[in-house]
Amino acid sequence: MxxxxxxxxxxxAPILISVQASLxxxxxxxxxxxxxxGAQVFTxxxxxxxxxxxxxxxxxxxxxxxxxxxxxxxxLFRIIYFGIGGTEMPSHFGLTEAELKQVALYVRSLxxxxxxxxxxxxxSGDRVYRAAGCNKCHTMDGSGGLMGPDLxxxxxxxxxxxxRAALVEPGSFLPDGFLLVRAVTKDGKAIAGIRLSEDTFxxxxxxxxxxxxxxxxxxxxxxxxxxxxxxxxxxxxxxxxAQIDDLGAYLMTRKEAK
Amino acid sequence: xxxxxxxxxxVPALFAFAAACSAxxxxxxxxxxxxxxxxxxxxxxxxxxxxxxxxxxxxxxNVAKLRPAWMFQMDLNHKLETSPIVVNGVMYVSxxxxxxxxxxxxxxxxxxxYRRNIPQGVRACCGQVNRGVAVLGDRVFVGTIDxxxxxxxxxxxxxxxxxTVENFLAGYSITAAPxxxxxxxxxxxxxxxxxxxxxxxxxxxxxxxxxxxxxxxPGNGMPEQKTWAGESWGxxxxxxxxxxxxxxxxxxxxxxxxxxxxxxNGDDRAGDNLYSDCLLAIDADTSGLRWHYQFTPHDVWxxxxxxxxxxxxxxxxxxxxxxxxxPNRNGFYYVLDRSNGEFLLAEPFVKQTWxxxxxxxxxxxxxxxxxxxxxxxxxxxxxEGATNWHSxxxxxxxxxxxxxxxxxxxxxxxxxxxxxxxxxxSGGSWHPIQGEEARGAVRALQLEDGKMKWEFPxxxxxxxxxxxxxGGLVFGGTDEGHFFALDAASGKLLWRFLxxxxxxxxxxxxMVDGKQQVAIASGQSxxxxxxx
Numbered sequence: 001m002x003x004x005x006x007x008x009x010x011x012x013a014p015i016l017i018s019v020q021a022s023l024x025x026x027x028x029x030x031x032x033x034x035x036x037x038g039a040q041v042f043t044x045x046x047x048x049x050x051x052x053x054x055x056x057x058x059x060x061x062x063x064x065x066x067x068x069x070x071x072x073x074x075x076l077f078r079i080i081y082f083g084i085g086g087t088e089m090p091s092h093f094g095l096t097e098a099e100l101k102q103v104a105l106y107v108r109s110l111x112x113x114x115x116x117x118x119x120x121x122x123x124s125g126d127r128v129y130r131a132a133g134c135n136k137c138h139t140m141d142g143s144g145g146l147m148g149p150d151l152x153x154x155x156x157x158x159x160x161x162x163x164r165a166a167l168v169e170p171g172s173f174l175p176d177g178f179l180l181v182r183a184v185t186k187d188g189k190a191i192a193g194i195r196l197s198e199d200t201f202x203x204x205x206x207x208x209x210x211x212x213x214x215x216x217x218x219x220x221x222x223x224x225x226x227x228x229x230x231x232x233x234x235x236x237x238x239x240x241x242a243q244i245d246d247l248g249a250y251l252m253t254r255k256e257a258k
Numbered sequence: 259x260x261x262x263x264x265x266x267x268x269v270p271a272l273f274a275f276a277a278a279c280s281a282x283x284x285x286x287x288x289x290x291x292x293x294x295x296x297x298x299x300x301x302x303x304x305x306x307x308x309x310x311x312x313x314x315x316x317x318x319x320n321v322a323k324l325r326p327a328w329m330f331q332m333d334l335n336h337k338l339e340t341s342p343i344v345v346n347g348v349m350y351v352s353x354x355x356x357x358x359x360x361x362x363x364x365x366x367x368x369x370x371x372y373r374r375n376i377p378q379g380v381r382a383c384c385g386q387v388n389r390g391v392a393v394l395g396d397r398v399f400v401g402t403i404d405x406x407x408x409x410x411x412x413x414x415x416x417x418x419x420x421x422t423v424e425n426f427l428a429g430y431s432i433t434a435a436p437x438x439x440x441x442x443x444x445x446x447x448x449x450x451x452x453x454x455x456x457x458x459x460x461x462x463x464x465x466x467x468x469x470x471x472x473x474x475x476p477g478n479g480m481p482e483q484k485t486w487a488g489e490s491w492g493x494x495x496x497x498x499x500x501x502x503x504x505x506x507x508x509x510x511x512x513x514x515x516x517x518x519x520x521x522x523n524g525d526d527r528a529g530d531n532l533y534s535d536c537l538l539a540i541d542a543d544t545s546g547l548r549w550h551y552q553f554t555p556h557d558v559w560x561x562x563x564x565x566x567x568x569x570x571x572x573x574x575x576x577x578x579x580x581x582x583x584x585p586n587r588n589g590f591y592y593v594l595d596r597s598n599g600e601f602l603l604a605e606p607f608v609k610q611t612w613x614x615x616x617x618x619x620x621x622x623x624x625x626x627x628x629x630x631x632x633x634x635x636x637x638x639x640x641x642e643g644a645t646n647w648h649s650x651x652x653x654x655x656x657x658x659x660x661x662x663x664x665x666x667x668x669x670x671x672x673x674x675x676x677x678x679x680x681x682x683x684s685g686g687s688w689h690p691i692q693g694e695e696a697r698g699a700v701r702a703l704q705l706e707d708g709k710m711k712w713e714f715p716x717x718x719x720x721x722x723x724x725x726x727x728x729g730g731l732v733f734g735g736t737d738e739g740h741f742f743a744l745d746a747a748s749g750k751l752l753w754r755f756l757x758x759x760x761x762x763x764x765x766x767x768x769m770v771d772g773k774q775q776v777a778i779a780s781g782q783s784x785x786x787x788x789x790x
Binding site for chain 2: 045096
């Protein structure tokens with residue numbers, strides 16, 4: 001079942017408590033407001049993106065003393081319950097009020113741990129970024145290519161380990177819905193690009209040069225999907241280890257919210 | 259409601275008989291609904307749940323010329339799951355959350371509208387939806403999201419009576435279309451995610467007085483209550499949130515029940531948890547439970563058995579039988595004898611990884627690694643099921659059962675669950691399997707063995723039901739908004755139309771002014787088609 005009501009939040013509003021305060025008096029009883037109970041909720045609802053211990057996997061690490069978007073408890077509740085529109089952070093309307101409080105408490109408890117700072121120098125990373133031609137495929141601060149995701153806010157949504165993997169092993173994680181396709185028309189024209197949308201009868205894609213194409217599937221001779229392939233080259237070998245670290249450090253500073 | 263005019267009766271000679279010209283829908287007319295296919299008198303078209311129409315003006319040779327005749331835009335921003343009723347050119351369509359409009363099916367314009375104020379704090383797990391109304395005499399009946407049953411005057415839309423079925427603050431709501439049987443209105447409740455106690459109610463159509471209530475969880479003193487550990491039955495759910503079918507000869511109502519609560523955590527409810535995930539055969543007069551069959555004992559995957567069951571009289575292994583067939587959310591297609599509940603067959607119709615097999619008594623042999631855990635268990639199908647509430651269809655001409663299937667798995671997690679009145683009580687969570695694109699299909703299953711005759715693949719898992727017609731057609735819809743017609747015999751695509759909105763509803767067909775129309779809800783609209 002999926003849950004789409006907003007009553008949980010409505011009921012929650014009057015009891016937005018200071019999580020820090022309740023942490024001090026957190027009872028150990030299972031199912032009650034405790035960090036342990038929150039950890040269980042976190043495993044079931046959050047760990048696949050934020051890592052088993054909040055260290056970040058495909059989503060950002062949550063181990064910061066002050067979270068970018070969830071500075072206050074109110075914001076934290078809101079982000080968890082409603083998600084962040086236009087990003088991979090989903091809503092969690094299926095959480096009970098108790099679970100919501102537990103998981104928020106758990107997220108706050110992570111702040112005690114150390115912040116995952118990657119190695120590398122962001123200033124040299126900026127130079128590497130410009131020299132390596134990343135701009136051909138990525139947009140940064142409003143300019144650049146369209147093949148890959150906009151990187152202006154990449155530091156908000158990823159963590160250092162993820163960024164390193166993205167550079168040396170592209171395709172190890174493909175963003176939600178990302179798919180490279182190759183369409184061959186009946187007269188033999190082949191067009192490769194990123195799928196923008198698809199249904200049972202038709203498909204639309206954008207080529208590397210940004211051109212938009214739409215096809216009826218019945219008009220195609222062939223339609224190949226490359227579910228594990230990224231058009232991004234691996235920079236292992238092309239860039240030195242230190243350069244990759246620098247790039248990662250630079251990208252982690254890119255935190256422009258959508 | 260201007261029904262007295264003679265053109266209302268101008269139906270093809272084949273269907274012209276006195277009763278069809280009357281505005282008064284009687285039980286006898288609903289019982290013989292297949293004899294007046296220019297009307298759509300009850301949720302599934304007739305009592306058998308087949309969603310099959312004898313109309314054949316639109317057929318395999320001309321369906322390519324099907325065009326939109328009109329559209330009706332609704333004014334509320336909720337998901338549309340409605341399936342209209344049509345009586346002599348008047349269409350009664352429910353709009354979410356709990357409104358009703360009577361439309362002139364010829365012009366698409368309204369006769370009247372009923373608007374209900376919904377109180378704050380209604381509980382609905384999955385959207386404030388409504389799937390349709392029922393008619394009897396000059397009354398229209400609608401169940402509401404705040405768990406009332408309302409009788410409207412078919413001429414004016416005015417409220418004739420309004421009864422509280424249950425307290426919505428405790429988690430009850432109504433999303434299903436009522437079913438009229440004899441002089442009673444049968445209605446089930448939603449609330450399976452809130453730990454309610456499920457039941458099926460019968461109300462006197464004239465007065466709104468409750469005639470009987472059949473709980474879907476056994477009462478105190480009944481031995482079946484022992485299928486719930488301790489007091490866990492008290493918030494066990496087994497909601498009755500879809501419309502059932504009815505056999506007038508056996509006088510049995512067949513109604514599916516939903517998941518036990520909490521959905522994904524069975525620790526505190528050891529046992530089979532009767533009558534969750536069951537098909538119940540209930541005497542229409544006395545509410546006596548004739549038999550039950552449980553598809554998923556001690557369910558921890560949320561595989562409600564609420565979907566509309568299909569009644570077919572057909573030979574099974576050489577012997578004529580009164581059958582009841584249903585593709586279940588758990589991934590198996592089932593054939594039972596509907597006179598006594600005897601289990602006859604279970605055959606998987608999608609990828610499923612939770613059961614070793616279904617044994618000869620009809621009991622699943624469950625794989626240990628399929629049980630939701632704190633670390634997560636990967637299982638097919640997903641909690642949204644191999645199919646869901648959207649209707650299947652059955653054609654007596656092809657002897658095939660058409661079902662819109664969902665090919666998807668999920669990772670299921672178990673969490674602690676504490677019951678609190680009116681609060682979500684799910685005991686877990688789930689997410690789709692990373693890196694896998696879920697798929698859908700329309701599949702035609704052979705009645706007797708459940709084997710697939712053909713399939714028509716769909717890009718996404720569908721939430722749209724099927725309609726089959728004597729014109730040799732099967733209609734269906736997609737998540738991306740296509741409404742389409744397939745050749746019922748081969749599955750070949752014959753026609754499609756992009757409606758522009760997501761389709762999460764069942765199609766219906768009927769006739770106005772001698773023209774066959776097909777209607778489907780899509781996005782925020784009802785779209786109606788006829789031949790050019």
